[in-house]
Amino acid sequence: MTNLRAKTKxxxxxxxAELRQKLDSEMLERKKTEAEHELNAGRxxxxxxxxxxxxxxxxxxxxxxxxxxxRLTKSNLGFISFVSMDETVITIxxxxxxxxxxxxxxxxxxIYEVEKTGLWGEPIRQRRVIIVxxxxxxxxxxxxxxxxxxxxxxxxxxxxxxGKKIVALAGLSNKETEYNETDALxxxxxxxxxxxxxxxxxxxxxxxxxxxQLFQSQKMEALGExxxxxxxxxxxxxxxIKVLSGMALSQTPEENQSHDLLKKINEAARRAESIxxxxxxxxxxxxxxxxxxxxxxxxxxxTGMLVxxxxxxxxxxxELDKNLREVIADKGNIQxxxxxxxxxxxxxxxxxGEITIRTENFELDAGSAQDSSYSGKFICLTVEDTGxxxxxxxxxxxxxxLFTTKGIGKGTxxxxxxxxxxxxxxxxxxxxSSDLGKGSSFKIYFPAVPQExxxxxEKKKPSDLQGRGKRVLYVEDEKMLRKSVAMLLSKHGYSVYxxxxxxxxxxxxERENGRFDLxxxxxxxxxxxxxxxxxxxxxxxxxxxxxLTSGYLDIDCHWPEIKSxxxxxxxxxxxxxxxxxxxREVCTExxxx
Numbered sequence: 001m002t003n004l005r006a007k008t009k010x011x012x013x014x015x016x017a018e019l020r021q022k023l024d025s026e027m028l029e030r031k032k033t034e035a036e037h038e039l040n041a042g043r044x045x046x047x048x049x050x051x052x053x054x055x056x057x058x059x060x061x062x063x064x065x066x067x068x069x070x071r072l073t074k075s076n077l078g079f080i081s082f083v084s085m086d087e088t089v090i091t092i093x094x095x096x097x098x099x100x101x102x103x104x105x106x107x108x109x110x111i112y113e114v115e116k117t118g119l120w121g122e123p124i125r126q127r128r129v130i131i132v133x134x135x136x137x138x139x140x141x142x143x144x145x146x147x148x149x150x151x152x153x154x155x156x157x158x159x160x161x162x163g164k165k166i167v168a169l170a171g172l173s174n175k176e177t178e179y180n181e182t183d184a185l186x187x188x189x190x191x192x193x194x195x196x197x198x199x200x201x202x203x204x205x206x207x208x209x210x211x212x213q214l215f216q217s218q219k220m221e222a223l224g225e226x227x228x229x230x231x232x233x234x235x236x237x238x239x240x241i242k243v244l245s246g247m248a249l250s251q252t253p254e255e256n257q258s259h260d261l262l263k264k265i266n267e268a269a270r271r272a273e274s275i276x277x278x279x280x281x282x283x284x285x286x287x288x289x290x291x292x293x294x295x296x297x298x299x300x301x302x303t304g305m306l307v308x309x310x311x312x313x314x315x316x317x318x319e320l321d322k323n324l325r326e327v328i329a330d331k332g333n334i335q336x337x338x339x340x341x342x343x344x345x346x347x348x349x350x351x352x353g354e355i356t357i358r359t360e361n362f363e364l365d366a367g368s369a370q371d372s373s374y375s376g377k378f379i380c381l382t383v384e385d386t387g388x389x390x391x392x393x394x395x396x397x398x399x400x401x402l403f404t405t406k407g408i409g410k411g412t413x414x415x416x417x418x419x420x421x422x423x424x425x426x427x428x429x430x431x432x433s434s435d436l437g438k439g440s441s442f443k444i445y446f447p448a449v450p451q452e453x454x455x456x457x458e459k460k461k462p463s464d465l466q467g468r469g470k471r472v473l474y475v476e477d478e479k480m481l482r483k484s485v486a487m488l489l490s491k492h493g494y495s496v497y498x499x500x501x502x503x504x505x506x507x508x509x510e511r512e513n514g515r516f517d518l519x520x521x522x523x524x525x526x527x528x529x530x531x532x533x534x535x536x537x538x539x540x541x542x543x544x545x546x547x548l549t550s551g552y553l554d555i556d557c558h559w560p561e562i563k564s565x566x567x568x569x570x571x572x573x574x575x576x577x578x579x580x581x582x583x584r585e586v587c588t589e590x591x592x593x
Contacts, residue, residue: 062094076174123157235551238573246576325448348387384441465580467494475521502528
């Protein structure tokens with residue numbers, strides 16, 4: 001029989017104490033588990049919300065990540081910064097609210113050099129998480145913090161890596177309890193989520209930029225198709241107007257009131273020609289004729305017309321360097337460039353103002369040139385105005401196709417695009433400066449012709465432009481143009497035979513036994529190409545001179561072939577005097593212009 005003994009009071013109290021201790025331990029473990037669950041739930045909730053912020057601004061994302069980091073680690077202060085590519089500078093994108101309230105600095109900088117950040121920069125220097133739980137205790141990793149910062153008792157710095165590079169840095173401080181690896185994990189997860197969103201935004205921006213570039217390319221292609229569709233017919237019509245008005249003008253005395261009317265018709269045709277030329281330059285279907293050219297002469301030639309195009313409240317000044325070097329350029333394109341810049345300056349002046357055209361020689365040493373291809377001797381053409389000026393946002397878009405700040409019907413958005421295309425075509429570059437309310441300045445730089453190449457022989461001028469009975473076979477499918485040009489040539493002593501296509505031209509050539517001095521033909525005809533006609537007729541008459549013409553040159557016109565074979569070419573629309581000069585040049589092989 002077991003001997004049962006009653007427990008003493010002391011034994012009972014001991015058991016109760018042990019039981020209470022066990023319950024307290026279980027309660028403490030339960031609270032710890034609940035805290036971990038709460039922490040994990042808070043972390044998960046923060047990450048879920050963060051992933052939903054893909055359309056939010058970067059500042060809002062950084063603020064959210066920081067406040068969540070401060071909350072999850074139970075910190076008092078904090079910041080998030082991005083690190084420069086060379087890891088020498090940090091840019092702070094978010095401060096915790098309490099940090100901003102307690103910081104003693106009046107002007108709180110957001111950019112710091114890493115070497116001047118003290119404790120903040122230690123994670124970058126050490127390239128790892130830095131935890132200092134007793135800032136008052138000696139610590140070889142501990143450094144000071146920036147002047148004016150609030151006192152620090154504890155600090156944790158967490159760097160974020162993208163590959164081997166540190167791209168961001170989070171700093172947290174003054175937690176009531178010690179920082180540990182779990183706290184570092186909280187911040188790292190949040191920062192990684194932030195970085196993914198940042199990268200996604202960058203990818204989206206890059207995609208948008210590529211789409212914009214594609215759209216710009218498509219617009220340019222559409223403009224090219226537009227130019228190709230209208231240029232041929234449009235330039236034929238303009239040529240008729242210029243030829244007929246030019247003939248009438250030469251036969252009308254200046255005192256006759258019709259003389260001024262004819263001049264206005266001629267000027268209107270030039271303006272129409274300018275519009276077509278802009279489209280052709282944009283579409284790159286305009287065959288440039290590069291020759292040594294004096295920019296001063298171009299400006300002087302345009303001055304008379306420019307005065308009429310400007311309002312009375314605008315003064316046009318020309319400051320031209322008398323010793324200006326020549327450039328290799330297409331005269332028509334340079335004329336168009338100057339005209340576009342002047343018109344752009346004119347439209348920038350609302351009331352009274354000035355436009356100045358300036359030319360000067362310019363040298364750029366290879367050592368000082370940012371781009372070695374831009375070293376040597378150049379000429380600088382400046383067009384500046386005293387107009388309203390441009391904002392930075394506007395300047396960023398001025399060379400984009402169809403971009404204009406002018407009202408509906410007042411601007412095409414093509415003028416400066418044409419200028420940019422011409423400059424690039426001539427291996428030059430352009431700089432723009434502008435001040436609101438003060439005006440704008442466009443500086444165009446063109447490579448100068450070497451001095452030995454610039455010494456051209458004196459050009460011979462004919463005593464007259466008569467054809468002296470030269471026989472011309474003229475092939476043009478546009479009847480009105482053909483009749484107008486034939487009339488002009490006949491009046492100047494040429495014997496002209498007209499044909500509307502290759503078949504008719506060959507029949508006339510056979511009938512006249514090939515007795516022609518010059519074949520003047522359009523490049524694109526209704527039945528064949530003008531080059532084909534040249535080859536067939538030259539096979540029968542090797543002495544036959546040839547001159548091709550067109551309103552534009554595309555793949556159908558075989559421009560590379562025209563150039564390689566050295567055929568003469570005259571672009572439509574042309575002035576009567578230009579046509580006559582060109583005929584004399586081709587027939588005599590002497591340059592007259």
